[in-house]
Amino acid sequence: MRFDYKMFHIDCTAYHDEDGSYHAHARITHSPGEHATHVEVFESGELDAFASESDAVHCARAWAIEWCDEALA
Numbered sequence: 001m002r003f004d005y006k007m008f009h010i011d012c013t014a015y016h017d018e019d020g021s022y023h024a025h026a027r028i029t030h031s032p033g034e035h036a037t038h039v040e041v042f043e044s045g046e047l048d049a050f051a052s053e054s055d056a057v058h059c060a061r062a063w064a065i066e067w068c069d070e071a072l073a
């Protein structure tokens with residue numbers, strides 16, 4: 001799931017493990033503004049494991065939104 005939130009581009013994914021669980025992950029990209037010289041990328045790492053892909057992606061999305069809100073605070 002890819003979407004934009006405030007000043008960030010977010011890509012939420014779920015990695016399917018051998019044991020059948022799905023692991024949530026989010027990648028957050030902050031594009032350079034007028035004064036920035038490079039793109040900043042933030043990785044969530046493995047957030048948690050879920051029984052379904054949709055639950056894992058939902059977790060990654062919620063985590064990413066919270067992270068963005070805190071980064072702008």
